Amino acid sequence: MSDQQNPVLTEAERKALDRKWDCKLGCPVELTLEVIGGRWKGVIMYHLTKGTLRFGQLKRLIPGITQRMLTLQLRELEADGLVDRTVYPEVPPRVEYALSDVGRTLQPIIHAMLEWGIEHQDYVYGLRGRNTAS
Amino acid sequence: MSDQQNPVLTEAERKALDRKWDCKLGCPVELTLEVIGGRWKGVIMYHLTKGTLRFGQLKRLIPGITQRMLTLQLRELEADGLVDRTVYPEVPPRVEYALSDVGRTLQPIIHAMLEWGIEHQDYVYGLRGRNTAS
């Protein structure tokens, strides 16, 4: 099936393709995955693409998540500058989360991941079911 | 900074945006991240977008990875139908890895992640350095 579209590379051809990334990790793909690859980060980011949301709203939008994990993942997204956190000094407290300018640059990737998931979930779950059943 | 581009959503507006995913996870984004979100999967997939590679070539392309992790992550990618594994019954053994047809559908996302990483690594590392220094 995967024939001439995947040329077999010799070590020389492979080296010719190598780029020096000038990156602390081996490859910038790792950075992007580190930033949105957490168990819940992608989903959080996705929901925030729809607009600013409060902590409780996010929690209700993501059924499986615990309060603790939502807090932790939001803090990491905030630390990496993808999400802005605004605290309103009221009683009871109100905290709003929104994508930052840089966070918004990830929107195309998030939506591409959404579309891919919708498109290929049957394929993936089909394979997994087959293998765990055998 | 992140002003009118992120409208504050009421609970009613938020519900109107909800889609029923018909998905085992809460949201298809989770599936996509589950499939390529592993510590090394993205990088492995990226290198395979350049062509078919042998086990040892992949290992040399990804400096930090151990033999064990490369094996495990390749097995998962194979189980999810993203990577084809071909064993040549020779001595010494030769095993080649290539993106499957479905795996190739992830190429746009992988390359978008590469570009994003190149573009924003300074931003992210800048923030992280600032915070860990304080």
Place this chain on the structure above:
DNA sequence: CAGAATCCATATGGATACTG
């Protein structure tokens, strides 16, 4: 409401040694 703190189980991943 939006969390912080604590406790604890499991998953993840590294190092090393061995093998067909």
Place this chain on the structure above:
DNA sequence: CAGTATCCATATGGATTCTG
């Protein structure tokens, strides 16, 4: 060469309780 197998440290994440 391309793995397996084993051991072990740490990271991740859930459940629960408490608070400004």
